[in-house]
Amino acid sequence: MLQFTSVGQDYPEKRAAGERAGDFDEISRAFEVAKAEEQSSRCSQCGVPYCSTHCPLHNHIPDWLRLTAEGRLREAYELSNATSTMPEICGRICPQDRLCEGNCVIEFSGHGAVTIGSVEKYITDTAWEEGWVEPLTPGPAKGQSIAVIGAGPAGLTVADLMRARGYDVHVYDRHDRMGGLLMYGIPGFKLEKPIVERRVQRLKDGGVVFHESFEVGRDATMEDLRARHDAIVICTGVYKPRAIRAPGVGAAGVVESLDYLTASNKKGFGDTVPLYEDGTLNALGKHVVVVGGGDTAMDCVRTAIRQGAASVKCLYRRDRTNMPGSQREVKNAEEEGVEFVWLAAPEAFHDADGSVSGVQVTKMRLGEPDASGRRAPEIEPGAEYRLEADLVIKALGFDPEELPKLFDAPDLTVTRWGTLRVDHKTMMTSMDGVFAAGDIVRGASLVVWAVRDGRDVSDRMHAWLKAKASAEVVAA
Numbered sequence: 001m002l003q004f005t006s007v008g009q010d011y012p013e014k015r016a017a018g019e020r021a022g023d024f025d026e027i028s029r030a031f032e033v034a035k036a037e038e039q040s041s042r043c044s045q046c047g048v049p050y051c052s053t054h055c056p057l058h059n060h061i062p063d064w065l066r067l068t069a070e071g072r073l074r075e076a077y078e079l080s081n082a083t084s085t086m087p088e089i090c091g092r093i094c095p096q097d098r099l100c101e102g103n104c105v106i107e108f109s110g111h112g113a114v115t116i117g118s119v120e121k122y123i124t125d126t127a128w129e130e131g132w133v134e135p136l137t138p139g140p141a142k143g144q145s146i147a148v149i150g151a152g153p154a155g156l157t158v159a160d161l162m163r164a165r166g167y168d169v170h171v172y173d174r175h176d177r178m179g180g181l182l183m184y185g186i187p188g189f190k191l192e193k194p195i196v197e198r199r200v201q202r203l204k205d206g207g208v209v210f211h212e213s214f215e216v217g218r219d220a221t222m223e224d225l226r227a228r229h230d231a232i233v234i235c236t237g238v239y240k241p242r243a244i245r246a247p248g249v250g251a252a253g254v255v256e257s258l259d260y261l262t263a264s265n266k267k268g269f270g271d272t273v274p275l276y277e278d279g280t281l282n283a284l285g286k287h288v289v290v291v292g293g294g295d296t297a298m299d300c301v302r303t304a305i306r307q308g309a310a311s312v313k314c315l316y317r318r319d320r321t322n323m324p325g326s327q328r329e330v331k332n333a334e335e336e337g338v339e340f341v342w343l344a345a346p347e348a349f350h351d352a353d354g355s356v357s358g359v360q361v362t363k364m365r366l367g368e369p370d371a372s373g374r375r376a377p378e379i380e381p382g383a384e385y386r387l388e389a390d391l392v393i394k395a396l397g398f399d400p401e402e403l404p405k406l407f408d409a410p411d412l413t414v415t416r417w418g419t420l421r422v423d424h425k426t427m428m429t430s431m432d433g434v435f436a437a438g439d440i441v442r443g444a445s446l447v448v449w450a451v452r453d454g455r456d457v458s459d460r461m462h463a464w465l466k467a468k469a470s471a472e473v474v475a476a
């Protein structure tokens with residue numbers, strides 16, 4: 001260990017931009033065993049590991065780095081698996097520069113952080129290859145059943161941990177494939193789909209019952225589910241796209257980011273997607289403008305490149321240093337041919353015969369910091385120009401849907417942002433025995449936080465169900 005002065009930081013090699021822009025496969029090659037061991041040996045085994053403090057799961061990072069450096073990979077896997085239900089997924093898509101790696105002391109000393117995410121991915125990918133990933137074995141049957149609404153990372157984590165404790169677990173999801181945004185939001189070049197599918201299959205093999213294409217609110221009310229199950233957890237994520245208010249926004253060719261990304265992911269499975277086939281959600285040969293600066297916008301621009309767009313521009317109202325998306329993703333996008341137009345906002349959408357033909361752009365500048373400390377963008381008067389566009393993708397983020405209305409559950413209370421209000425100690429909503437976790441509580445966040453919430457809510461539900469069972473025994 002402590003090799004950081006003699007061994008330089010090295011991430012797994014990225015495929016050349018020209019090659020990777022032609023497919024939807026992940027862009028990085030895997031670590032070789034020697035490289036993983038060497039990179040792990042750079043860790044200085046801090047007594048107070050800030051990497052771990054800043055990992056939402058508080059993963060035992062220095063310990064599994066040491067085991068990897070010593071060639072004890074199976075033990076490293078077991079330790080990594082103890083705190084996470086999907087380490088190989090977090091290792092791929094966490095914004096490590098803002099979490100574990102961004103807080104590694106070696107980074108602060110100027111030697112470059114330990115490449116924690118890549119090692120984490122390597123450990124669990126190897127575990128899958130070697131057959132070390134244990135099947136999900138349910139504990140002794142509890143005779144109690146839970147409903148999980150939503151099969152994203154939060155819901156899958158609950159399903160995993162509660163089934164292991166012996167509960168009957170039913171997962172309801174409105175999509176035909178399980179995984180939530182892991183499956184239909186995040187593109188394959190960040191997270192290949194078989195990685196998600198094998199996690200879902202493990203849960204199915206362990207007896208978790210998935211109700212696919214089942215939309216709560218349409219196919220059942222909350223009361224229906226409460227009658228069927230002892231407890232419920234809502235993990236439905238946030239899906240209401242934020243709107244752009246500008247003339248011409250209703251023109252054909254101005255589309256929602258998630259419709260666009262979902263269509264692309266479905267095509268990746270070989271599905272027939274009429275709106276892709278007819279060109280509505282396909283960037284081939286088009287001048288594409290994506291509006292937004294977060295993860296979703298980054299995924300849209302890079303998808304458009306892979307679909308064969310004639311040009312791809314990303315319009316963002318702040319500058320590079322003030323954007324919410326990962327700098328790593330901006331770099332990847334630039335390498336692949338995306339042009340970023342900083343300090344720019346759409347003022348209107350031009351249309352020709354009802355279809356978008358261009359975007360009227362107004363230049364912005366950064367004013368004084370607002371209440372959150374971020375410098376607020378303001379219009380720079382008289383600086384407008386037009387960008388050619390025949391596909392505009394709106395990627396301004398998401399708000400929660402109106403769940404009390406959708407679920408016909410007026411007793412379900414929400415915050416002023418529309419997220420579900422929970423008691424933060426019990427993680428229970430305003431309805432008895434109905435819990436909530438993930439983005440629907442936090443607002444749009446990260447996969448690793450959804451896993452953390454899924455882990456926490458499982459503990460709370462387990463305690464509540466145990467108390468309920470004891471009370472029923474006493475009453476009998």
Ligand code: FAD
Nearest residue numbers: 150152153154173174180181216237438439445446447450
């Ligand atoms: P979700 O993953 O949204 O899953 C919710 C599930 O609930 C869905 O399957 C949905 O179909 C289902 N559902 C909703 N309503 C109903 C209903 N009424 N009945 C039945 N089922 C229902 N995070 C990262 O950490 N790294 C990234 O690189 C990253 N990239 C992203 C890219 C995009 C395009 C987007 C949109 C988000 C990205 N995120 C990323 C954020 C991350 O995906 C989310 O924070 C995370 O998936 C939230 O997990 P969740 O389980 O709460 O909800």
Ligand code: SF4
Nearest residue numbers: 055090094099100117
């Ligand atoms: Fe880092 Fe994410 Fe892994 Fe935690 S889960 S160690 S933040 S990559």
Ligand code: SF4
Nearest residue numbers: 043044046051104105
């Ligand atoms: Fe190792 Fe960096 Fe974590 Fe310290 S902060 S334990 S050096 S990975």
